[in-house]
Amino acid sequence: MKRQTLNNAFVRRIGRTGVAILLFITATVARAQDGAAGIQAANTQVRSYFDSGTQLMYGVGALLGLIGAVKVYQKWNSGDQDTSKVAASWFGSCIFLVVVATIIRSFFGI
16 A cells, blocks of 8 residues: 555656656747758858958958068168068968958858
8 A cells, every 4th residue: 555655656756747847848949949040140140240351351461561571671671691581471471361361252152
């Protein structure tokens, strides 16, 4: 008799827990949103920032060009032998920034 009472209490406790889990899952599914709409919204937002990012990259490239020109001028006036190597590396970094911005624009079709 006591064992049957324990089994009934266990079944009631499992029943209450099952209902709570079912309600939790239902509430979670009800709050879920469409994943495709979220991805599309993120895509639109990133594409809207791309022009500003491209202009920022061009600005950084121009600033690097000015700094590089000053560094090369200082080395040239001091008579260093590696002036051409320094000029090539600074100029190459500026060209790299411009090319990367252009390639990204054409790769993503923006």
